[in-house]
Amino acid sequence: MAYHRCATVSLLLISLSILVVAHKQDSTRNNGHITTPKQNGQRVKTTEQASKVAKGTPAKKQAPSYRVSAVPVTTPRRKDDFQEELVIRPLASGDVYASFQFRTLWEADFNGENKVSHYRLFPKSLGQVISKFSVRELHISFTQGHWRTMQWGQPYHSSPPGAEVWVWFQDSVTDVDGTWQELTNVLAGIFCASLNCDSTNSIQPSASFKPLGIGNVTNHRFLRYATLPREVVCTENLTPWKKLLPCGSKAGLAVLLKSEKVFHSSFYSQAVHIRPVCQDAHCTSTLWELRQTLNVVFDLYTSGQGKQEWSLFKMFSRTLTEACPLASSSKIYVDVSDSAEGENFEVSPPTPLLSPAVVLGDRRTFYVYDLTQKSTFGTTHSLNILIRWKASEGHMLRPLLHAERYLAGYGVHTGEIHTLIYNNHPYRSFPVLLLDMVPWYFRLYIHTLRVTSKGKTNSPSYIHYDPAKDRVKPHMLEMLVQLPPNSVTEVTVEFESVLLRWTEYTPDPNHGLYIGSSVISSLVPSVVAMDTNDTHRRPLFNTFFPSKEESSYFVRLYTEPLVVNLPTPDFSMPYNVICLTCTVVAVGYGSLYNLLTGTFQIKEPSPGLAKRIANAIRKMRGVPPL
Numbered sequence: 001m002a003y004h005r006c007a008t009v010s011l012l013l014i015s016l017s018i019l020v021v022a023h024k025q026d027s028t029r030n031n032g033h034i035t036t037p038k039q040n041g042q043r044v045k046t047t048e049q050a051s052k053v054a055k056g057t058p059a060k061k062q063a064p065s066y067r068v069s070a071v072p073v074t075t076p077r078r079k080d081d082f083q084e085e086l087v088i089r090p091l092a093s094g095d096v097y098a099s100f101q102f103r104t105l106w107e108a109d110f111n112g113e114n115k116v117s118h119y120r121l122f123p124k125s126l127g128q129v130i131s132k133f134s135v136r137e138l139h140i141s142f143t144q145g146h147w148r149t150m151q152w153g154q155p156y157h158s159s160p161p162g163a164e165v166w167v168w169f170q171d172s173v174t175d176v177d178g179t180w181q182e183l184t185n186v187l188a189g190i191f192c193a194s195l196n197c198d199s200t201n202s203i204q205p206s207a208s209f210k211p212l213g214i215g216n217v218t219n220h221r222f223l224r225y226a227t228l229p230r231e232v233v234c235t236e237n238l239t240p241w242k243k244l245l246p247c248g249s250k251a252g253l254a255v256l257l258k259s260e261k262v263f264h265s266s267f268y269s270q271a272v273h274i275r276p277v278c279q280d281a282h283c284t285s286t287l288w289e290l291r292q293t294l295n296v297v298f299d300l301y302t303s304g305q306g307k308q309e310w311s312l313f314k315m316f317s318r319t320l321t322e323a324c325p326l327a328s329s330s331k332i333y334v335d336v337s338d339s340a341e342g343e344n345f346e347v348s349p350p351t352p353l354l355s356p357a358v359v360l361g362d363r364r365t366f367y368v369y370d371l372t373q374k375s376t377f378g379t380t381h382s383l384n385i386l387i388r389w390k391a392s393e394g395h396m397l398r399p400l401l402h403a404e405r406y407l408a409g410y411g412v413h414t415g416e417i418h419t420l421i422y423n424n425h426p427y428r429s430f431p432v433l434l435l436d437m438v439p440w441y442f443r444l445y446i447h448t449l450r451v452t453s454k455g456k457t458n459s460p461s462y463i464h465y466d467p468a469k470d471r472v473k474p475h476m477l478e479m480l481v482q483l484p485p486n487s488v489t490e491v492t493v494e495f496e497s498v499l500l501r502w503t504e505y506t507p508d509p510n511h512g513l514y515i516g517s518s519v520i521s522s523l524v525p526s527v528v529a530m531d532t533n534d535t536h537r538r539p540l541f542n543t544f545f546p547s548k549e550e551s552s553y554f555v556r557l558y559t560e561p562l563v564v565n566l567p568t569p570d571f572s573m574p575y576n577v578i579c580l581t582c583t584v585v586a587v588g589y590g591s592l593y594n595l596l597t598g599t600f601q602i603k604e605p606s607p608g609l610a611k612r613i614a615n616a617i618r619k620m621r622g623v624p625p626l
Helices: 002-029 037-043 047-055 124-133 176-191 235-243 252-256 312-316 573-597 609-621
Strands: 080-090 096-106 135-144 162-169 223-228 267-278 286-298 309-311 329-335 345-348 354-359 362-370 386-389 401-408 414-423 430-438 442-453 462-466 475-483 487-497 513-515 519-525 552-558 562-564
Touching: 080 252, 080 386, 096 252, 124 135, 124 176, 124 267, 135 176, 162 176, 176 223, 176 235, 235 267, 252 312, 252 329, 309 312, 401 519, 401 552, 401 562, 414 430, 414 475, 442 475, 475 487
Parallel strands: 080 329
Antiparallel strands: 080 096, 096 286, 135 162, 135 267, 162 223, 267 286, 309 386, 329 362, 345 386, 354 362, 401 414, 414 487, 430 475, 430 519, 442 487, 462 475, 513 562, 519 552
16 A cells, blocks of 8 residues: 555656656747737647657748737727806896706717717616607707797707607608607606697698708608697606716806706706717717706795895805716806996906807807816815896896797687787897697688788798597698788788597696797898808807807797686586485485385374373273273
């Protein structure tokens, strides 16, 4: 046994020595260079290969030895970018208008064969929506309140009260209506909203809502538009909207979006816009742009402020301490055009950065606060911009284009819809495109359509009317009207209300039913020359509608929604009928049931008092009673 153990140990030692010798030979063959295991596998020759070389047989080419050297690293071009921006505009009424702009750019192909799987800044939920439903452009907004154009001027981004959705699909979509309904259901889940967009409240405009991105699409068969004026906006719509941001609400300008503050305002609107845009001025490549906007107007009186003094802390109950770390640009613009010398209000802390820009046909001046610079936050490491008014009321130029709408008539069976469009330009006339969508339960009489300007008939140059079908689709009316200078154009049409089925009324039928806002689109003449240069170098609030002409700028307005009282039946009648029926059944059937099931017994009448006394005397005498 001892001999076998010694033999085994000697064999192990011989094997180890052979392995050590082979390792030394390999190291000598590689000139002493240290190689990785992968490199060893490429360089070490087996005994068979060595014998082939000795015999003159061509062997595999030996891999060259690699030396450690410094290789210059080239940083790849970033394919995505994120920018954030806040514009604060003091209004002439003493209110403050705050507009948030968040833009995410990404060079990706959602509609290609290779599906996008890695998301960095662009939200994955929206990327999957674009890819699955073949979306070319997507625009959705949620608004609470109505923008008062005559008091506040033109907004940077307009939207109607309630919810609005309009989408351009790719040419590859075959069933547009089915895809549209599925898409709105998915969007309702993402934004926690009741987007019940079906054929009864969706239309296909023929001239309005052209694509805002690249590509001149003329086939409106791939366009769908819907508006829900009754949709209520609340906190559950803002929370998923903030989660789409790369930094969420943890850093950057989104920190200011406190729900109890932004909803305690006169006007609130949030929107999401997705479209393809050019990467540069020459449009060598395309990018997907996700633009999230939030507009809010703080009222001096409803906010409970005792004096005309505003600050970030008073408006949002928070201050700014840092920019979003993922943002390449983070700026705050304060519009000081109405108080260039500080005569109406003053802004603190002061900033040396001034930025002139042409916005909505007017030349404006802005204070700029760059949040990416640490010097902006000062020694306190916090930024709280303060606006203090000096004058009680400011001066505001009247907007060149304004519209409003109201109902006329008497009773609830018939009525008239009046739309007033104002052209306040002193000497220029320009055309406007009017779009009206009226629910099917209002029967429009198109032969009563009248368009008048300055007391004279103004015949539209283009009219497209798609009549409604009961319980299938709404009315759609589009017309192109030329507005004379300094005039008011009135569009009037009569309608008749329909008596609905009792199951088709809303839970509060006496509140009335809504007619959505009219949409007015136009190229308004500009007072100063518009900037038509590369939009990537301009502020975000001034690049949503790109300017292609120096003499005009694009404006889209929305009128007020209308609430109409329909002929409503007395919904208390079913209750009255039920009560009467139950009473009749209880009285009639109950009496009959007692008569049929009751038992009858003969009962002798009781004797009178005299007879009872006589029987008592007879009993005492032992005589039988009577």
